[in-house]
Amino acid sequence: MLRALARWPVVPATDAPESRDREPPEEGALPVSGIGPASESPLRSAAFRWFLGGQSISMAGSAMSPVALAFGVLEVTDSAAWLSAVTTAALVPMLAMLLLGGGIADRYRRDTVLRFTSLGAGLTQVGVALLLLTHQHPVFLLPLAGLNGIFQGLTRPALRGIVANLAAGRGIQRASSLLASVRNAMQILGPTAAGLLTASVGGGWAIAADAVSFLLAAACFARMSLPDLLPRTEGGPTMLDELREGWSYFSSQSWIWAVTLVFAVFNALNRGVWQILGPVIAHDTIGATGWGLVLSARGVGALMASVVMVKLTVRRPMGPALASMSLGALPLILLGVGANTLLLAAAAFLTGVVTEFFTVVWETVNNTHIPERLLSRVGAHDEFWSSVPIPVGQLSTPFLAAAFGTATVAVTGGGVAAVAMLLPLLVPLLRKIEINRSG
Structure with missing residues (x-):
């Protein structure tokens, strides 16, 4: 989940569109797009192609990581509590860095931020892979998980804002859908591959592949050509001033924070049950391979939805997107009643469809109705407040x-x-939001 005049105006590069600053809509007034006619395909931009390539590589490795890490920890400890501790050790630092990461991503070039964070995340995953391959106790994973969480906290706001630097108009939804399609394709192949690797040679090798993917992604991001920022003027706003501005905008827009609040509830419950209890139940029932297939089924559904969303335009999409997201809780219920692999896979497929529909809609609405220069800061607040309860859900679920x-x-x-x-x-305002009216 995911932008007062610009202090450092952006000088457009030949590949990237000029940044668009729009005044925020007044609370109680209907936000409208200020972007204009549809732009050309984002694939015509060299910067977007390098970004898409880097993200594709990174997502291929990251799709394997949850399965590999979960079963790698369970192989050593057979304990849901230890799995919860390791995942929370990464999550808490990530949350702690989100708001600062939003300020950094809006203040500096987002491609530079992504190069640094991808390199750091790759190196930490190398350490995690070595620990799993040598069957060390999970206590040694905790500091590396924490460091990886810091890099992820700096990465996520940059990813939330960078699409607006690479696309405009209808190109924003197309770019978001293309990225989602690649991500979902990786989520189809990644979990199954991780399950097979874990069952055969251990989860450490899947984590090693994730480490390599981060390093290759950093190399791709180094080839991006985003606009340079003009030098800062003396006496301009400080980082603290900018962070306050981001909070002021976020807190003034009920259409943003209403969605953030309900996702705080949804995320805590979903991550606690699906991510913690899911592998534990699967470990004793359908096994690592079955669990990987269930996660891959979710990826198939998400891929289908993201491909459709490249062309599909819904005039007022937030109502259907939120209503359909309620179906995303179905796999939790089926998991609790002991459903078999086939039923879990079918529910996961449906969840993939509705979740991706919502994700593309929400990203497009954010990119078209929030000023570009505030996107990372507002997106950071969205992610922070919707994710804060997740550690509580993960830690409390085993008990x-x-x-x-x-x-x-x-x-x-x-x-x-x-x-x-x-x-x-x-x-009411949320139900009336429109996107791509002129596209």
Whole structure:
């Protein structure tokens, strides 16, 4: 989940469109796009092609990482608590760095930020792979997981804002859909490959592939040609001033923070049940290969949705996007009632469709209705507040499952998550937002 005059105006490069600064809509007024007619295909931009290439490589490795890490930890400890600790050790530093990362990504060139963070994340994953390959205790993974979380916290806001530097008009939705299509293709192949690698030679090799992908992505980002920033003027706003500006904009727009709040609930429940209890249940039932196939089915659904979204235009998309997201809780309920691989895969496929539909819509709405120079800061607040409860969900889920039973926690969590996604529809402004009106 995901932009007062510009202090450092952007000098357009030949490949990249000029940054577009638009005044924020008044609270209570309908946001409208200020971008104009559809632009040419983003694939005609060399900068976008290098970005797409780097992201494709990085996402291929990252798609394998969750399965490999989960079963790598379970191989050593057979403990959901340790898996929760390792994942939380990365999540907490990531959350702590998000807001600062938003300020950095809006203040400096976003491609430079991505080169640095991809290189750092690749090196930390090398360390994680070595620990898993040598079967070290997960306690040694905690500092590396924390460092990786720091790099991810700096990366995510830059990714949220960079599409607006590379595309305009209808090109924004097309660029978002192309990126989503590649990501989802990787999520089809990655989890299955990780499951097979983990079952045969261990999860460390899949993590090693993820490390290499980060390093190759950094090389691609180094070839991007984004606009240079003009020198800062003496006496201009400080980083703290800019962070305050980002919060002021975010907190003044109910159409943004209403979605952020319900995703805080959804994310805590979904990540706690699916990411923690899911591998534990699969470990004793369908196994690593079956779990990989379920995750890949989600990727198939998401890929189909993202391909359709390259061409599909919904005039007022937020209502359908939020309503359909309530179906994303179905796999949690089926997980709790002990569904087999086929049913879980079908539900995961549906979840992939509705989640990708929402993701492309939300990214397009953000990129067309938030000033470009505030995109990373506002996106950082969106991600931060929607992700803060995730550690609570991940850490508490094993204890709740021990106290009330795995089935009860999974089914209850799924039901609450489904209802939560419908609440933002009570905000009239959100239902009226339009995108691509002139495209």
